[in-house]
Amino acid sequence: MSYQQGLYPIxxxxxxxxxxxxxxxxxxxxxxxxxxxxxxxxKCKGYFLRRPISICEIDRKKGTLRIVFEIRGEGTEALSHLxxxxxxxxLAPLGNGFDILEPDKxxxxxxxxxxVPPMLEVAKQYQNPxxxxxxxxxxxxxxxxxxxxxxxxxxxxxxxSYGRRGFVSDILNDYLKxxxxxxxxxxxxxxxxxxxxxxxxxxxxxxxxxxxERMGCGIGACLVCACRTKKDGKESMSHxxxxxxxxxxxxxxx
Amino acid sequence: xxxxxxNIAGVPFKNPIITASGxxxxxxxxxxxxxxxxxxxxxxxGTTLEERAGNPAPRIAETPAGMLNSVGLQNPxxxxxxxxxxxxxxxxxxxxxxxxxxxxxxxxxxVAEKVSDSDxxxxxxxxxxxxxxSGGLAFGVSCQSAGSIVKAVRSRCKKPLIVKLSPNxxxxxxxxxxxEAEGADSVSLINTLLGMRIDIQTRRPVLKNNVGGLSxxxxxxxxxxxxxxxxxxxxxxxxxxxxxxxxxxxVEMMMAGxxxxxxxxxxxSDAYTPLKVAEGMNAWLDEQGIRHVSEIVGxxxxx
Numbered sequence: 346m347s348y349q350q351g352l353y354p355i356x357x358x359x360x361x362x363x364x365x366x367x368x369x370x371x372x373x374x375x376x377x378x379x380x381x382x383x384x385x386x387x388k389c390k391g392y393f394l395r396r397p398i399s400i401c402e403i404d405r406k407k408g409t410l411r412i413v414f415e416i417r418g419e420g421t422e423a424l425s426h427l428x429x430x431x432x433x434x435x436l437a438p439l440g441n442g443f444d445i446l447e448p449d450k451x452x453x454x455x456x457x458x459x460x461v462p463p464m465l466e467v468a469k470q471y472q473n474p475x476x477x478x479x480x481x482x483x484x485x486x487x488x489x490x491x492x493x494x495x496x497x498x499x500x501x502x503x504x505x506s507y508g509r510r511g512f513v514s515d516i517l518n519d520y521l522k523x524x525x526x527x528x529x530x531x532x533x534x535x536x537x538x539x540x541x542x543x544x545x546x547x548x549x550x551x552x553x554x555x556x557x558e559r560m561g562c563g564i565g566a567c568l569v570c571a572c573r574t575k576k577d578g579k580e581s582m583s584h585x586x587x588x589x590x591x592x593x594x595x596x597x598x599x
Numbered sequence: 600x601x602x603x604x605x606n607i608a609g610v611p612f613k614n615p616i617i618t619a620s621g622x623x624x625x626x627x628x629x630x631x632x633x634x635x636x637x638x639x640x641x642x643x644x645g646t647t648l649e650e651r652a653g654n655p656a657p658r659i660a661e662t663p664a665g666m667l668n669s670v671g672l673q674n675p676x677x678x679x680x681x682x683x684x685x686x687x688x689x690x691x692x693x694x695x696x697x698x699x700x701x702x703x704x705x706x707x708x709x710v711a712e713k714v715s716d717s718d719x720x721x722x723x724x725x726x727x728x729x730x731x732x733s734g735g736l737a738f739g740v741s742c743q744s745a746g747s748i749v750k751a752v753r754s755r756c757k758k759p760l761i762v763k764l765s766p767n768x769x770x771x772x773x774x775x776x777x778x779e780a781e782g783a784d785s786v787s788l789i790n791t792l793l794g795m796r797i798d799i800q801t802r803r804p805v806l807k808n809n810v811g812g813l814s815x816x817x818x819x820x821x822x823x824x825x826x827x828x829x830x831x832x833x834x835x836x837x838x839x840x841x842x843x844x845x846x847x848x849x850v851e852m853m854m855a856g857x858x859x860x861x862x863x864x865x866x867x868s869d870a871y872t873p874l875k876v877a878e879g880m881n882a883w884l885d886e887q888g889i890r891h892v893s894e895i896v897g898x899x900x901x902x
Contacts, residue, residue, distance in 0.1 A: 347631060350870050393815055393868055394661045420661075436870060559657040561668070561867045564631075566624035568644075568673050569659040582652045582673055587628070 347378055348439055348564065352432040356409065362487045364416040365459070366425050367401070370433055373408030380442035381466035382530075382555055382591045385412060386563035388434035389420035395436065396420050397560050397586070399463035399532070401488075410437075413462035413487065439563050440590045443530055443553055445470045450527040453477065453520065454492075455513050455541060457533020461488055463555055467530050468495050475499075475526070477516045479533065483507035514540045521548050528553065531594075539599040552594035558585040573598035601884035602891045603877065605639070605859050607836045608759035608784035610720055612639035612694050612859060614880075615892055616849070616873050619840050619863030620645050620698035620723065620763075621670065625684040626691065632870050637877065640694030642787075642861060643680075645725050647699070648706045650676035660796045660805035665815025665842065666864055667794050669808035672700055672728060677710045681717055689718040696761065700725040704738075704748050708755045715757035722758045724749065724783075727765030727790035728812075739765040739790075742777035753782035761838060764788040764829070766818075771825050772832035779833045787838035787861065788829060789822045814864040818842045823855045830856025830897055844872060846879025856897040 357369035375385070379400055386395040402411035416422045427433065445467070446452065452471045454464040457479045465488055468474040474496035480486050483506035492498035499516045500508030509516060514537070517529075525548070531541050532555035545552035561567035565587025574583040574596045583589065603614035617640040618629075624644050626635050635641065653673025660667045674680070677699075688695055697719040701707040707724065714722055726739035726748060738748045749762055762778040764771055766789035775786050791812025796805040804810070822841025830837050839857025843849050844865040852860050865872040884892060 350632060388868065392661065393665055393864075394659070395867065559659045561659050561666070562622070562628070562870075563867075564628040564870075566628040567622055567659075567668070567867065568624070568653065568670050569656070569668055571653060571656045571658060571670075571673070573655075 346441070348437055349374060350434075350436040352434055354432050355427055355429050358427070358429050361413065363484050365413065365485075365487055367411060367413045368427070368433070369409050369411045370435070371408060372410055372435065372437070375435070375437045376403055376405050376408045376410055379403045379410060379438035381445060381470060382443035382463055383438040383440045384463075384590060385410065385435045385437035386439055386560070387424060389423045391423055392420040394420075394561065395563060396424065397439070397557075397563060399555065399590070400438065400466060401462035402466050402469070413459075415459045436563055439586060441588070443467050443555070443591050446528055448472050451524065453517070453526045453529045455479075455517065455529065455531040455533070457513055457537045458485065460531070460533030460555070463532050464530060465491055468492055471496065473497075475520065477501070477513045477520070479503075479513035479537070480507070512540075513537065514544060517541065517544055521550075526550055531555070535599055538594065538597070542594040542597070542599065545594060553591050554594045554597060555590045556585050556592060556597065557590070560586050562586070601881050601889060603881060605893055607838065607859055608721065608761070610694055610759055614639040614877050615853065615859035616877050617642055617694070617696065617838065617859055617861045618866065618873060619861040620725065621668075622863035622866050625680070626688055629866070629870060633874060635688075636692035637874055638693045639859065640696055640720070641688075642696040642698050642723050644674055645672050645698045645700045645728065646674045646677050646680050646710065647672060647701050648677055648710050650674065650679065655807040657805060657807055658811070660811065662794070662796060662813060662815070662817060665813055665817035666867070667796060667806060667811035667813050668791070669806045669811035671808065677713050681713060685717055685719065694720045696721045696723050698723040698725050698763070700728055704751050707748060707752050711752045711756035715755070719758060721761060722756055723761040723763050723787060724752055725763050725790070727763050727767075736765055736767065739774065740768050742773050745774050746777040746781045749778045749783050750781040759784040761785040761787050763790055765790050766821060766825055766841070767793050772828050775829045775833050779835050783835060785836040785838060786829060786833065787840060789818070789825050789841040792818055792821065814842065816842045816844050816865075819848060823852060826852060826857050827855040827899065843876070844868065846876045846883065849876045849880055850883060850895060853892070853895050854897070854899045856899075858893070858896055
């Protein structure tokens with residue numbers, strides 16, 4: 346794993362939903378190194394700690410990264426005020442990324458809310474991926490058309506204002522009645538991941554999840570972003586930034 | 600080029616910049632960004648006799664100009680450190696400082712003994728961690744307990760001994776004098792200030808541990824004041840830390856009385872802070888016509 350810290354220009358900025366922005370950033374060397382599921386650690390002007398934001402797309406030819414983030418607090422709000430031509434102070438690419446199988450394998454990617462963006466680059470690694478995307482309501486739906494460029498996509502909303510009323514787990518359960526994927530990938534709120542872990546276990550399908558936790562250094566030195574994991578019967582405190590953010594779901598103690 | 604070298608308790612440092620314990624792990628992660636040889640020294644992650652899992656997350660909360668942490672001394676234990684982490688570090692051409700903590704006087708002594716026969720250059724005794732119930736702070740808040748633990752460890756530690764002091768006391772100079780009297784070779788200060796943040800929506804503390812240690816630029820003036828007071832109270836070298844983020848901060852801390860400085864939380868804003876501090880300090884000394892960095896130590900001219 347290799348990473349670097351520097352200033353990188355924003356070459357495209359779009360507001361893709363209420364309080365949700367997409368930045369395309371020119372960062373040749375980071376794009377070369379980056380893998381699906383990794384994240385960038387971004388400095389927000391005026392705030393002490395960096396913010397971890399997952400990588401949504403990697404374009405090695407153009408040397409760009411795309412990140413999609415939601416305004417969660419004052420730091421991400423400050424970030425949202427940056428414009429094309431401004432530079433972003435990033436430490437990246439960080440974390441381990443998803444384990445990608447052969448392109449012809451059957452993969453399902455599942456995103457909940459702001460957990461949707463990192464799944465896009467994963468979906469792009471497969472010939473016919475199935476995307477299951479969950480949102481609070483119609484106004485929060487993002488990236489559906491992007492996923493449809495690379496495969497199938499089904500959307501659920503909590504209030505039924507768009508797509509199917511309910512949760513991503515409802516769509517997954519129906520999907521699993523018809524098909525058995527080789528792997529499922531997921532990112533979203535912990536309760537969602539916990540339910541998916543149970544479903545994947547029942548169906549004997551491998552599930553990789555991307556976790557979120559408040560971070561400090563982002564590279565595994567400060568040990569603040571702890572999560573409980575269990576491997577080979579031994580429970581331990583792993584760190585989302587370095588040991589993750591991607592974990593085998595069966596190892597995560599939700 | 601000014602001469603940045605300093606000597607702390609007989610140990611030569613190429614520059615006065617040390618990364619602070621808990622913020623730099625065992626060095627591996629930051630070495631992907633720059634060689635560790637650029638640093639005067641590394642104060643390694645606090646290590647205890649047995650492995651410790653630490654506190655539940657969230658362990659960090661942002662604050663105005665700083666952060667709270669409640670890691671709780673997560674570490675692999677001293678034996679694991681000596682066997683798997685130290686061999687990697689020993690040829691990095693920087694001073695290695697083992698930061699040690701424990702539950703009891705005997706714990707501290709055993710760890711100090713184990714470290715004494717290793718390639719570690721110095722020991723930093725952590726009697727000031729606010730994040731574990733018996734993780735040291737209990738020893739660091741009274742002159743008697745601080746003095747007695749230093750006396751016990753001193754008799755069983757063959758390495759130069761730095762004692763890391765807590766700011767969560769009424770008079771830090773009394774504690775500094777007490778540890779000096781029992782044989783400390785140097786003091787480092789300040790550890791974090793105990794703090795708290797609450798999410799007003801959930802009415803829950805942001806940290807799962809409820810309280811945690813405050814660090815970052817927010818604590819810098821407190822640290823400068825305490826270093827200044829301690830410098831006047833003791834004769835042993837003082838290592839100053841607490842909120843240093845720029846070369847100007849480092850110069851200020853040295854003028855207050857620090858013979859060397861440590862950089863911690865600022866690493867999370869900018870991983871290159873220690874290198875930028877060294878460069879900036881060097882340029883300023885040249886500009887001022889000061890040949891040796893030690894010439895500025897304690898040179899504040901109080902009113």
